[in-house]
Amino acid sequence: MAQVVGMACFVSHCGWNSTMEGARNGVPILCWPYFSDQFANRSYICDIWRTGLGVTHGEDGVVTKEEVKAKLEQLTGDKGIAERARMLRDAARKSVSEGGSSYENFKRFVDLLME
Known part of the structure; x- marks a missing residue:
């Protein structure tokens, strides 16, 4: 995904x-995991970072269009979610910029490989 301008979610x-x-792009996420680590990632997005919402399956295992519509409306109308998503974006950008923790750790890794 390239840097996105004006994407709602x-x-x-x-x-x-x-x-x-x-x-990285600072957009709220509507979470629809299927298997494996996707459920753990949804937990981070929805419960830890609080930058998204998860869809809820009906008793028949189906996610209805009404569920998707309701979650999208909730997600796009919640200014707190949008603000937390932007804060996460800013933290990620700072980390990978020159002098940031990810930048410096990667630089150290490359330096070790060069020895």
Whole structure:
């Protein structure tokens, strides 16, 4: 995902790449995990970072269009979620910028490989 301007939210299966793209771009995420680590990632997005909402399956295991519509309205109308998503974006950008923790750790790793 390239840097996105004006995107209201990101509907994601919550794979790690999608989770990082949503965080890096500072957009709220509508979480629709399917298996494996996607459920743990949804927990981070919804419960820890509080930058998204998860869809709820009906008793028949189906996510209805009404559920998706309601969650999208809630997600796009919640200024707190949007603000936390932007704060996460800013933290990620700072980390990978020159002098940031991820930048410096990667630089140290490359330096060790060069020895």
